[in-house]
Amino acid sequence: MRYLPLTADDRAEMLGVIGVADIDALFVDTPASARLAGPVGLPRHQGELEVERELARLAARNRPAGAGPSFCGAGAYRHHVPASVDHIIQRSEFLTSYTPYQPEIAQGTLQVLFEFQTQVAALTGMDVANASMYDGSTACAEAVMMAARVTRRAKAVLSGGLHPHYAQTTHTLAQVAGVQTVRLAAKVDAEAEVIAAIDGETACVVVQTPNIFGQVTDVTAIAEAAHAAGALLIVVTTEAVSYGLLKSPGEMGADIAVAEGQSIGNGLNFGGPYVGLFAVRDRFVRQMPGRLCGETVDAEGKRGFVLTLSTREQHIRRDKATSNICTNSGLCALAFTIHMSLLGEAGLRQLALINHAKARRLKAALEGVEGVQVLTTRFFNELAVRLPMDAAEAVEIMAGNDILAGVPYSRLDPQAGLDDVLLLAVTETTQDGDIDLLARVLPKMLAGKKGIA
Amino acid sequence: MHFTKDHEWVELDGDVATVGITAYAAGQLGDVVFVEVPEIGKALKAGDGMAVVESVKAASDVYAPVSGEVVAANGDLPGTPEMVNQDPERGAWIARIKVADKSQVDALMDRPAYEAFLDTL
Amino acid sequence: MTMQTIGRPTRPDTAAAPAADTAARGLMQSEPLIFELGGWSKTGVDLPDVGAGAADDLGDLVRAAPIGLPGLSEPETLRHYVRLSQKNHAIDLALYPLGSCTMKHNPRLNEKVARLPGFADIHPLQPQSSVQGAIELMDRLAHWLKTLTGMPAVALSPKAGAHGELCGLLAIRAAHEARGDVRSRVLVPTSAHGTNPATAAFAGYTVQEIAQTPDGRVDLADLEAKLGPDVAAIMVTNPNTCGLFERDVVEIARLTHAAGAYFYCDGANFNAIVGKVRPGDLGIDAMHINLHKTFSTPHGGGGPGAGPVVLSAALAPFAPEPWVVHDQNGYRLVEGREGPAAQASGRLCAFHGQMGMFVRAYAYMLSHGSDGLRQVAEDAVLNANYIKARLSDLMSAPFPDGPCMHEALFDDSWLEGTGVTTLDFAKAMIDEGFHPMTMYFPLVVRGAMLIEPTETESKAELDRFCDTLRGLARQALSARNDPEALQRFKAAPVAAPLRRLDETQAARKPRLKWTPPAAPLPLAAE
Known part of the structure; x- marks a missing residue:
């Protein structure tokens, strides 16, 4: 089997070193009643040619968007997406590395994350961006949770222009956290109607520009209305290329900007993996979900990068963490950063x-x-x-x-x-x-x- | 100055108690990188979490040693968390609490008792 | 004779070399940030002109101020990111023994097929009739996952393990609510991944810890004492984070069910038992499977992952939308709460999940087959036990009795009195060319060192690793009486691109993005 390096002789010798008679002796803690006697009822292993043939058969039953x-x-x-993007993300050192837990031997990934965070902060016009979320929809849901934490209020007003999947994803998460979502009627100019729905219990207003109907809105007035009521403004963008032309969420007064970053560096992939962008004002940094990369120095004073402010995260704060997110979209963020660097x-x-x-x-x-x-x-x-x-x-x-x-x-x-x-x-x-x-x-x-x- | 088994110190002045964490605690935590101080006006019961002291790898709750209302918080700490390591029992005070019942302070350990307690750890 | 004198000395000069003039070390380049390198008007793409006034219809919706993003030509871009890449450790370079993280070989066939336009270039909202192969692949993947776990249903959309945990708890919550049963607590062992309590809290539950027995398993008496009518679920990792199989898993399930609660299993370590034991035969109600662990989709420096969740019959109706359905009309995604998905517990993300990961995982499954996947578990467990056997005379294992599963756990009691800590030992491994093991996790073991070799290491590489650790361990033990030996550990790493980094400064004065220096920007000539 081409992916398994051990030979039968290796296995026998290793069992000897361990001091057991056979492999089953190592599975002795599993309940005997549940131990399978042999392989389950699925096809046996296949060569690379056969597997590629089967995958090609399935792929051929789809009509690529680019085929017409x-x-x-x-x-x-x-x-x-320029060819060099896909080339670089397939380099072993990026593709087959883990989360940069040992910064001395992960500066490549960490510096990329620092570049990514800087690019996202610039594009969104915000102070700080994190090292990515799963996608735009989960970033949106997390932004609402964060706004509820910051404001200690439990109502989120969702524009009727918000992508329905984003609204549904947000609702799923909000309802179990006791946060009510008020979704306004779907219409092209939905953002204009948001202001009337803001009240003293509103934790946040979620608007999207360009919205699901493609409508672009200057949300400055919504920001003012939200802030006057003590609520936060969350601005969602699903088409990141629009940042190149339109006023940024930060310019319009957003407190949290979230986006789907797929458009830059990443293919369609039938919906995933994508890359969620998440950026906030400085004062909310410690309420952010997700990983953050920060600049520091090493023992010789050389500049380097580390994961930082980790006490927000699940591996330290456990049930008091700002989010349960661990794995994010590192490689998609890399693709985003390379493409963005090529574009300038x-x-x-x-x-x-x-x-x-x-x-x-x-x-x-x-x-x-x-x-x-x-x-x-x-x-x-x-x-x-x-x-x-x-x-x-x-x-x-x-x-x-x-x-x-x-x-x-x-x-x-x-x-x-x-x-x-x-x-x-x-x-x-x-x-x-x-x-x-x-x-x-x-x-x-x-x-x-x-x-x- | 009085002490709790959770390594908070309390200094009473009139009916206002100044609260911080002990030098022992600061040493155990290592480099403190952030302190979240309580909001002024917050009502606390003894034992409530009132602040969070963070190192790089841990976040530790600081509990209110006495019941009362927060009347002041050390606004310098979030910007200079290293104070907790440098001057834990004075400059790095965390909050001042207007104490409802002063006898709660008397019930805490004095320094010799706290030091004896530390020896048992 | 003819004297060919053109050439160079073929032996190194033994004299000590002066330090390099630049910050580079040999092939290891010192590389600035793109913001210090790029040009503000520079670009690595050639795009057609669109003529003046292309955006005049947008008026003041157009951004006025510059964004502040530098660009690079293509050769500069390649060089920048290739130089950065060389500062990373990777599974393709050497064993990457991060316990609980499962860094195994990533077959390149999987990368190739995931890039077929029929998978990579299909839009998630194309008419379903135009993506029958993609939905069929999801259905096939689901079939393999269900068969391997012995569970009747699977939700594919969760985007990573923690997202899968959320999916499972939401289904559990929906199942309780469907019966009008309101429950508020979730029980989690102290040894659990941090995501477990974080997810439970995120799903609106309070979290209570379950104690551990001296042999590293769930304490049944404590579990029984804490179960009650308000407990919604228990979340137990099996094999657990100490690398041990929960021997009492069937009894854990029985007690949990008797209390009316559900058994959520964190399946991060499914790679240890795939093909050997089916979670469905153990009484588990929901379990996420990290496709980026057991089924080897690449970790990519932190993601993406994929966390499908297998569900028992009791929870199956509450799987989140979308559902994959196969009938005489072909394959179909049910995207709302309708038909069979009428009780779905809600959408977890836009679209249908991590298709790119599904393709890779399915190719991995087909390559291994039922026989190969069983061998995967056996070899992973064999390799971990081999490491444990080869190191246990020098390093202390907190649970020495009996075999471990796919990872070998050591603690720091063997280092007592040496002055060397788990961190020092781990950093010294870097100088020897290995990535450190997972350190200080699980939390229940002091100074934990959790080593997971995976099945894709050869015996030669395992021996090289064990020999290296044995050498380091002997040095560490000698540090008790040898300040120089101790210094070696305290200074480590010295051969990595950087020395130890100041995490205190990073956290005290966070610098989370590049900001322009006050002086004029050192921009490349444009």
């Missing part, structure tokens, strides 16, 4: 502009389709449109024509009564021809549908 036009977004975006400020801004320009082209094309109403008015690279039919059905029909036409809002939030709303995103990977094709096929599909009806 794709307009799927809603929290996961197909961007171009100039590249990121240019990338963001291209994304936006594509979206303007998409908007113009959709506005030319009879019966389609573009709902989003201020957007980055994503639009919500109202179709004259069920959006889920439309997406299935379009998929039959090898066009991934976007995400029906109802898939995320079936009860909202927005069955005719379709979410479409574009990125730099979207070709103008893809948009043109969509604009040509969509009317035919709608007409055909009308015909069927």
Whole structure:
């Protein structure tokens, strides 16, 4: 077996050194009644060729987003990742290292984390960022828990523009912690309605920009209203490339900024692994969840980096920890940092502009389709449109024509009564021809549908 | 000055008790890197957690030795936690508590009793 | 003769070498931060122009101030991160004996197949008809996990072990609530991973510790005394964090169930028993499986992980959404509380879990097969016991009697009087080319040294490791009367990229990001 170095002779010799007759003597503490006599009923081991063949068979039953036009977004975006990113993250020293518990021999990982934290703090316009969370949705939920701790209040107001999966994830965690979540009605301009829902019991307000409908909002006034009521403002972003063009959460008064970082450095991967960004104002550092890397010096005075402020964390504070998170998204954060370093400020801004320009082209094309109403008015690279039919059905029909036409809002939030709303995103990977094709096929599909009806 | 078995010290002035952790405790904790002091106005019962003293690898609760209301907290400590190691029984006082029942202080150990207690550890 | 004199001396000069002029040491480069290296207008990507006014529709939504992010060209980027990489230890370099962390070989086939566009380039919200292979893979993975654990259901979406713990406790809470049963306490042994009490608290429970017996197991009498009608669950790691199998696990389950509570098992150490014992046969109700441990998806310097949770029949209805369903119409993800998932305990994250890890773990499972996975457990346990046998005459094991499972635990009583601490000993290992073992965990053992070799070490590497530790142990013992020997440990490491770091300063005056110096920035020429 190719991954197991011990030979039969090795095993026999080692059992001799241990002083037992056979391997079963080492499993003597397991209940005899539960000990399996032989392998369970699953296939036996296979060679690399056979395994690769089976995985390739499964992969072939999926239609890659890049194999044709794709307009799927809603929290996961197909961007171009430079080849060098994937090369570096596959280096043994990054790929096969553990959490940097021994800083003397983990400076590579630690310096990357310090760079990552600095980049995330800059992008979000916040003071401090942590070393990553699992993804944007769990970062959002943790931010709400943190706000409840900081304010000692137990109510979170969630905008109707918040990604429904984020709202659901937050609700799951909040309900068991005794924190009530008030989710406002889903609509394109939902952020505008948040202020009216803030009261003296509100721990935090969670808004998203660009929101699930693609709408971009200046949340400065919401920050002011939240702060006036003693609540914190949490700003969620699911498309990190938008930071290159839009006002940052920090500029608009956010107390906590969380985001999905997948867009930078990471592929779609059917939803994971991704990388959650989590950044706060200085005064909240000790209430943050997750690992933090800090600068210090070694015994010779040389600069170095260590994990720090660990007394917040589960391995020290146990049931009083700020979170139960241990493993995070280290390698995805590395990919983020490398891609960000390649882009630089100039590249990121240019990338963001291209994304936006594509979206303007998409908007113009959709506005030319009879019966389609573009709902989003201020957007980055994503639009919500109202179709004259069920959006889920439309997406299935379009998929039959090898066009991934976007995400029906109802898939995320079936009860909202927005069955005719379709979410479409574009990125730099979207070709103008893809948009043109969509604009040509969509009317035919709608007409055909009308015909069927 | 009076002492608890949890290594807090108490110095009573009128009805206000100044509270900190002992030199012994500071030595056991090692380098103190952060102190979370209580909020002014907080009502405490003897035995309640009132502050947290942190080293790099541990966070230790400091318990209120007496019941009462917090009337002052040492605001310098969060910024200069090393004070706990340098001057634990004076400069690194943690909080002042307006004591409800002074007899609670008298019930604590005096220094010889505390030192004898330390010998048993 | 012809005299070929071009060349160089082929023996090193024996004279002492002066220190290098720069901060570099041979091939080990001193590498600044990207913020000290990059240029503000520099970039390593070539992107098309979009023309002026591309964002004029956004008005004052556009950021006014610069972000403050430097860029690098591609060759500079490669060099920067490759130089940084060389400051890391890695499983591909040498044995990485972190107990409880399971640093085993990461097969590269798994990396290759995870990058097939059919897995890496599919969107989580594509029509399900366009991702049948992906959902089928999730279904196959689920089948393997259920078969290997003997449990009827599995929730795939948790993103790491601690997230899996949360998943399990939420299902337990939902199961109690469905019966109108309100319970408030969770019992956790003192030896548990910190995530266990943290998760229980996160899930709204108060935590009470269970005592340990002198032989390193759960104290049944203490467990029985603490169980009661308000106990929702116990969380027990098995094999436990002392590397021992809980011999009384069946009785633990019986007592727990008799009290109306559920048995959550922390499955971080499932790699020790995979293919040998099924948790479902032990009375366990929920257990997370760290795919990044037992099934070897790479740790990547701290993540990502994946923590699917297997569930008993009693808890299965309360698995969080999404659910994977397979019927005559194909494979389907049930994404809301509907149909079979009507009692689901709530969404744990956006989308469907760590697909990239599922692909790698499934490839690992197929490669090993049922026979190979059984061999994995046997070799992991054999290797740990071999280390224990080879070191126990010099180093003290707190639980010397009987075999250990996949990790060998030592304490620091053998170092008493030497002046050498567990930390010193661990740091000295670095100078010998090994990553230290897990230190000071579990908390129930003083100065703990927890060594987990895993099954992917050869006997030669194990012997090299044991020989090195034996040499160090003898030196440590000699330090009792030898100040120089002691100094070697106190100074260690001296051969690593950095010496010991000042963690006190890091915590007292936190510097958590780079900030520009007051002087002009040392930017690269642009």
